[in-house]
Structure formats: C-alpha cells, structure tokens
Amino acid sequence: MGGLVRRLMVFWVYILECRDHAGKSMFYTGYTNDLTRRFQEHESGRGAKFTRGKNIQLRYFETLPTRQLAMRREIAIKRMPRRKKAQLVATFPGRFSFNPHVMF
Numbered sequence: 001m002g003g004l005v006r007r008l009m010v011f012w013v014y015i016l017e018c019r020d021h022a023g024k025s026m027f028y029t030g031y032t033n034d035l036t037r038r039f040q041e042h043e044s045g046r047g048a049k050f051t052r053g054k055n056i057q058l059r060y061f062e063t064l065p066t067r068q069l070a071m072r073r074e075i076a077i078k079r080m081p082r083r084k085k086a087q088l089v090a091t092f093p094g095r096f097s098f099n100p101h102v103m104f
Contacts, residue, residue: 011070015060
C-alpha cells in the first residue's frame with residue numbers, strides 16, 4: 001500500500017436526553033465522527049448551545065458508513081415528533097450512563 005493506511009470512517013447519529021434545572025426533559029439529536037469527543041464537548045459546555053447548562057445522558061446512537069448518510073438520518077430524526085423520538089430511545093437496548101473512558 002505504499003505506506004498508506006486507510007482509516008475506516010464511521011459516523012455516529014446520537015440522541016441526548018437533556019434535563020434543565022427544573023427537571024424538564026428534552027431530546028437533542030446530532031451526528032459526529034467521534035462520539036467520545038463530541039459527548040465530552042457537550043458535557044463540558046463546549047457542545048451545542050442547546051445542551052449547555054443541562055444534565056445530559058446519551059440515550060441512543062447508531063453508526064453509518066458516510067457523513068452524508070449520517071446527516072440525512074440526523075435530519076430525519078430531528079423531524080420526528082417527540083413521541084417518535086421517545087419510541088426510538090425506548091427501543092435502544094437498556095438505559096445507561098455514557099462513560100467515554102470505559103465505552104471506547
């Protein structure tokens with residue numbers, strides 16, 4: 001391969017459950033090529049403005065082979081009513097707290 005190593009790219013579409021100081025629950029949907037880094041950005045307040053100052057938990061994710069497919073899936077999920085997003089989250093195997101140091 002002439003010293004070239006191709007890195008397999010994987011893109012993640014994810015749903016965070018965000019709770020504000022009053023305990024109101026909201027969903028945030030995004031995509032990334034590095035789920036651990038992106039979660040840490042959200043957690044530290046450097047992520048999306050929507051998630052800043054909120055208690056966040058990763059509730060759902062899926063992987064896709066291309067950025068374009070991930071973007072399309074993110075848009076499709078964002079267009080879903082809350083009820084449909086809640087159903088999608090409920091189908092995910094178990095509720096868990098995301099610990100990026102253990103998971104990846």
